[in-house]
Amino acid sequence: MASATQIAPKERGLRCCSNIRSMLWLLLAALLIAVVCIHRESKRWIDHNDDDDDQTAKSSLSNCNLFSGKWVYDDNSHPLYREQTCSFKFDGLACERSGRKNLRYQHWRWQPNACDLPRFNAMKMVESLRNKRFLFVGDSLTRSQWASMACLLESPIPSGQKSVYPDGSLAVFKMKIKLMKGYNATVEHYWAPYLVESSSDHPIIHSVKSEQIVRVKAIEKHGKHWRDADILVFNTFLWWRSRTKFKVLWGSFKSPNKVYEEIEMHRAVEMALDTWSDWLETHVNPSKTKIYWVSMSPTHERGEEWGRPRGETCYNETEPIWIEGYQGSESDPRIMQLVEAAIDRLGRKGLKVQLINITQLSEYRKDAHTSINRKYWGNLTEEQLADPRSYADCVHWCVPGLPDVWNELLYAYIFHF
Template identity: 55%
Template sequence: MASTNQFLGFRNESPVTGKGKVNMAKKLHMVAGTWGVRCTFHSLVGLLVATLVVAAVYMTGEGGRWLEDRKSICQNGGESSCSGCNLFSGKWVFDNRSHPLYKEKQCTFMSDQLACEKFGRQDLSYQNWRWQPHQCDLPRFNATALLERLRGKRLVFVGDSLNRGQWVSMVCLVDSSIPPNLKSMHTNGSLTTFKATEYNATIEFYWAPMLVESNSDDPVMHRLPERVVRVQAIEKHARHWTDADILVFNTYLWWRRSKMKVLWGSFESPDGIYKDVEMVRVYEMALKTWSDWLEVHVNRSKTQLFFVSMSPTHQRAEEWGAAEGQNCYSETELISQEGYWGNGSCLKMMGVVDDTIDRLKKRGVNVKVLNITQLSEYRKEGHPSIYRKQWEPLTEDQLSDPKSYADCIHWCLPGVPDVWNELLYAYILHY
């Protein structure tokens, strides 16, 4: 069997209980003004207005109307015992009995980008945290039940490396339930397919970091000095997902720059028109193309649609009260400050997604939001940091300053993305 990384194409309560509580003053950073690498809120209004804004943001978990009304998903998969449960509002509970849901070394298709234990991490407590909604329990993940639901179907994750990490997590969650001779992994360009033969079911990942076409569409060679997008072109990608039964989209990290070069025309044509467009406008243009495609092509009686909200980064330790100039490197504790909101998560972009999905709903297309941002904000210790395969040789300067090459964007597995998939599982089986 080929190596996993060949297949993957890699180059109202404290949110924390159990151990690791830290007392911090409550704060919340919101978006105002221009969008760049970071989105920041500076309060210039009176105390009453500020208080109302913060209260509204905390009550919804992430601000604005980001949390839509949902059916109850209650204990043991039932929908009758806890009306109005919000799965995204809760706390992290240390639980080394039921978590992790699988062992890193036992996952056949684990990625070296996410295998923190393999690459030397000693503190493994990041594997033992369970997400506990305030008003109900998440249904226990049952791999066999999910595979039965997926029998004869395609579950496709579409997006960037964070969505790829969620896909790897999902593969690991079902891996041990399938005999070795009844599962396989295959890569064809941007599409990687895990197949459970007995169920005729596939769990797939398609690399499209911007959803629309871009010069970063190569699944391996995509780190380029200048990013160019064709905001009105999506069919090259979308033809690979057209007949999927469950689609899970994300796109955020690759848009994090003040401006993006937009191309009208093709990459091959010398007559193309290029223009620099500011964020968040270019993001809005791309999501409109995506939503228009869904409206026309999705079989509304067959296909379940999900959009995963932005995955937070932990690049600036001063945001959670640690030393300035530090990041997630050497962090081993969760953030216990309820409602904590880092500057890397932009409410303006969340608003664009919110408005896009609202408009789709009015047109009869239902996209459910997996609102993972707030719950993931607390997990500053859950990133690979330096404990991952380094695709490029480290310089002497980097070796002398480990935080300079720490990965504070992706997530260790087992870990945070498993909870994202527990939420997805709840919706697929019990919504």
């Protein structure tokens, strides 16, 4: 009996410990269940708020002219990425790598007058591109916007799941950016400076200074590569402004009996836009494909127009132009009118093309050109080297820089309009 009496307290102690452990496990399980429930509710609340934010943004933006506003210096939110962190190295656009020291041009944010631009969400854009083609069509300025989009989108993508490469037999026409394994998403640029067929269709072997021959009624050679795109972004302007008249070819380049006609530039543009419009109407499914047109990109080669001595250019410019409503003489409102007329005609036929009007906001940015901070193809003469103004590129733009803002506007229209 004595031994039994001595053991009983031990048993009671063991049972007590066992009960405490059981209670602790139950409390832990309850805590885990609570955490999971809170997480799920939180996610539902966040997702709901995201939807609410999207609806609020859509409501706000629908009554706002995104293209009317001002430039605000913002070194907290801009640039949206760093040149060094973008794994895609585009020669001719990387101004910092090419020696530019003053980087203020990277920190300007476009502020619309009546609303705020939505913050560019790279992961949201990548997710939306799953199993889709995002295609930019145009010249080297369009390629700058494509390069900017590549750098913007790659930030959330793990190393090894993105690449830039020529597209097989179409290497002379198209470059692809492959985004994330399993996503089957591509962002592409297709070289077509006039949209229609021309003597400058090779993206490397061409020169705007050479004779330009345009087939204003022929587009299928290019268009057959655009047909299955889910997002199409078009632009043409720079090459048209190179001359007042164009040599138009009726018939094929391969035909032994070629017929040429010299046509005034604006008439040639109008005919090319008619051909482009007819192609879209015939080949694009408006329920599948979103279509955007980016307006003309201005140049800054006449410093006297913003108060500099005659002969000055964008060379060494470090600030935007602060003349409200400034428009340089090198832009061409007539081309813009022709584009708007073509878009209106398509709209009346049930095919929506959204105009991204980057012209006025870009007019102010004399500071954002590549100037002398770019890779030059060919050797510069001693005379040119002695006067940097003579070879400063006041047509193209540094990346990161102004093309990122074009893509912020494009992003706003893709998701909120």
